Amino acid sequence: MQKQWDNPATNLMPERTRVPAVLTIGNVRIAPATVLAPMAGVTDTVFRRFIKNASKFTGAPHLASEMWDSNVDTATTNEQSGCGLIMTEFTSADGLSRMREVKRKRYLTYYDDEHPISAQLFGSNPDTLADSARICQDAGFDIVDLNLGCPAKRVVSCNGGSGLLRDLPLIEVIFKRVRAAVSIPFTVKFRMGWNDSNIVCVPLAQLAEDCGLQAVALHARTRENGYTGQARWEYIAAIKDAVSIPVIGNGDVLTPEDAAAMVAQTRCDAVMIGRAAPANPWIFRQIAQYTATGRYDRPTDADRYRMIKAYFGMLLDELAEHPIVVGIPGVELTEREIKLQRTRESARRETLGKMKQFASWFTHGIPGGSTLRKQIFDSKDGDAVLAAVEQFFETRHILAEREPEPELVASSYPFRA
Numbered sequence: 001m002q003k004q005w006d007n008p009a010t011n012l013m014p015e016r017t018r019v020p021a022v023l024t025i026g027n028v029r030i031a032p033a034t035v036l037a038p039m040a041g042v043t044d045t046v047f048r049r050f051i052k053n054a055s056k057f058t059g060a061p062h063l064a065s066e067m068w069d070s071n072v073d074t075a076t077t078n079e080q081s082g083c084g085l086i087m088t089e090f091t092s093a094d095g096l097s098r099m100r101e102v103k104r105k106r107y108l109t110y111y112d113d114e115h116p117i118s119a120q121l122f123g124s125n126p127d128t129l130a131d132s133a134r135i136c137q138d139a140g141f142d143i144v145d146l147n148l149g150c151p152a153k154r155v156v157s158c159n160g161g162s163g164l165l166r167d168l169p170l171i172e173v174i175f176k177r178v179r180a181a182v183s184i185p186f187t188v189k190f191r192m193g194w195n196d197s198n199i200v201c202v203p204l205a206q207l208a209e210d211c212g213l214q215a216v217a218l219h220a221r222t223r224e225n226g227y228t229g230q231a232r233w234e235y236i237a238a239i240k241d242a243v244s245i246p247v248i249g250n251g252d253v254l255t256p257e258d259a260a261a262m263v264a265q266t267r268c269d270a271v272m273i274g275r276a277a278p279a280n281p282w283i284f285r286q287i288a289q290y291t292a293t294g295r296y297d298r299p300t301d302a303d304r305y306r307m308i309k310a311y312f313g314m315l316l317d318e319l320a321e322h323p324i325v326v327g328i329p330g331v332e333l334t335e336r337e338i339k340l341q342r343t344r345e346s347a348r349r350e351t352l353g354k355m356k357q358f359a360s361w362f363t364h365g366i367p368g369g370s371t372l373r374k375q376i377f378d379s380k381d382g383d384a385v386l387a388a389v390e391q392f393f394e395t396r397h398i399l400a401e402r403e404p405e406p407e408l409v410a411s412s413y414p415f416r417a
Helices: 045-054 061-067 074-078 093-098 101-108 126-138 161-166 168-181 201-210 234-242 256-266 283-293 301-320 335-362 369-378 382-402
Strands: 023-025 028-030 034-036 117-122 143-148 186-191 215-219 247-250 270-273 295-297 408-410
Touching: 034 283, 045 283, 045 301, 093 101, 093 117, 093 126, 101 126, 117 126, 126 143, 126 168, 143 161, 143 168, 161 168, 161 186, 168 186, 168 201, 186 201, 201 215, 201 234, 215 234, 234 247, 234 256, 247 256, 256 270, 256 283, 270 283, 283 295, 301 335, 301 382, 335 369, 335 382, 369 382
Parallel strands: 034 270, 117 143, 143 186, 186 215, 215 247, 247 270
Antiparallel strands: 023 028, 295 408
């Protein structure tokens, strides 16, 4: 997944336009109307809970009452969380339906504080997708979502993700089978089409509505675009004109101003954020603050330090849940102990890999961040990673005292009642 953006547009806060306070999908209430996009290798349970905690924001009612229209529900938007809905990494329906229940838990693990949560599936076999949707429903997920957007070659080669955009009749069969298989809300996330010569997003959204899906989300790029160029929000607006079910907009929302601009330009019912979340875990809280007060916090070095340490600590806590196998000299390990040992070693490597992966996201925009990234990439274990973080920010703290950063970014639009 591309981490940078090509010539991102600069958006200003449109007058009297704000991200909606509430979105309802079926019987699931989402407040505020912001969604963490499903991202492979990113949105596991640790990252989802991390974003939930990072996005919590309680507004100042005395301020908001002076700035908001009377029909905006301040409490709904600010007292819960800046992120209204979180989604899992996309999961193979074929793999999910075949694997044993014990192994399924690894892919479907979530905690009570993650609700509402949507499970995203990909695949091309209608029966397998229906079976996997039932598994997700039985596991307690609030929503099940179909991925028709992933552009990865290995997914597309199996006719999954955006590969299905070339076969609307098959998509219709999938929609109907999955809809009949579950009672929880069923949604779909898709791209505009395979390429500019095959734009199918509007008829696809209409097909979803006709088949009983309760919401659609559009990443306003084609499969051929990948993550390059600017997202074409006008197609989100076109879908909004074509269907009556909720429409979620996705693509190039990097700031609170972008979120408000997307709502103003497309009239979408909710805003979905993907790549901006790992780079700026505060983005959802900032949107809530911006909506309430017209300005938002900008993270200081101390905030970044606490954020990196908290996330890495959560990863290590998750690793600690894997049992440690202690061998007895002269006694061979049993087959089960060997398997546990391998599982823990695999988890250890995965944890260290995620620390290194997210170092490039989390140090985005920090002067001297490349030094920290190199130290983290050279580290051999989690303790070494945390030590590098401590050392880096201890030095940065001295620099921060000399040049304090501004705490707030003001709105370009002065809010008036």
